Amino acid sequence: MRIGADVAPVELSRGGVTLRPLRRSDERAxxxxxxxxxxxxxxWEAILPPGRREAPLTYAGLVRRERKQWREGSAQPYVVTVAGEIVGRVAVAGIRWGAECGGSIGYWVDQAHAGRGVTPTAVALAADHAFAAGLHRLEIAVRPENFASLRVAEKLGFVDEGLRRSYLYIDGAWRDHRVFARTQDMPRIGRYWTQGD
Structure with a gap:
């Protein structure tokens, strides 16, 4: 495993859940x-606040941007698949190397697959890979009302570090988030982790 930037995109699997980069052929799905x-x-999803505009991103542009993020080491974005079907998303984003060596994990799952262990498995796979690539610390930020997502952080042993007020613009307002973190040296044991310490 190469450390830092220019970590090649990978495919990761465990328990019927696969993470892989988004492909051009995935557009319809x-x-x-x-x-x-x-x-x-x-x-639950962040959007641009009023007055902020960005040029619309085409699907091909999204795929190109994600490939560039992998090359630069600024993010590790994946689609989540079960039996070959795209059922969600997990990404280690906002990666900062230097003295911090940290990033944030964001995720979502298709409503039809919620509550089946797909999300904690996907997050554990992404976290294991990010730690192996040289990251030291990962955070998950969750709206306090998102009980299912709070449960994912808890199942994976992320430590609650407190509340970030007005952290992200979501669903028409600036929303508070609870922040959870893990470091590379914390034991990763339990049914969702691929690498027990």
């Missing part, structure tokens, strides 16, 4: 899963 889960995800 990607749009379908996003459309099917629009309302399910609306209360």
């Amino acid at each position: 990607w749009h379908a899963v996003r459309a099917r889960n629009r309302e399910w995800l609306r209360p």
Whole structure:
């Protein structure tokens, strides 16, 4: 495993859950899963606040951006698949190397696959790979009302570090988030982790 930037995209699997980079050939499936889960995800996904504008991103542009993030070492984005079907997303993003060697994990799962262990398995796979790539610390930020996501952080042994007020703009307002963290040296034991210490 190479340390730092220029870590090649990988495919990771455990227990029927696979993480892999988004492909150009995934366009139809990607749009379908996003459309099917629009309302399910609306209360939890960050959006641009009023007055902020970005040029629309095409699907091909999204794939190119993610490939570039892998090359630069600034993010490790994956789609989550079960039996070959795209059912969600997990990404280690905002990677900072230097003295910090940290990043943040974000994730979502198709409503039809919620509560089946897909999300904690996917997050553990992504975290294991990020730690192996040289990251020291990973954070998960969760809205306090998102009980299912809070449970994912708890199952994986991320430590609650407190509340970030007005952290992200979501669903029409600036929302508080609880922040959970793990470091590379913390034991990773339990059914979701791929590398027990």
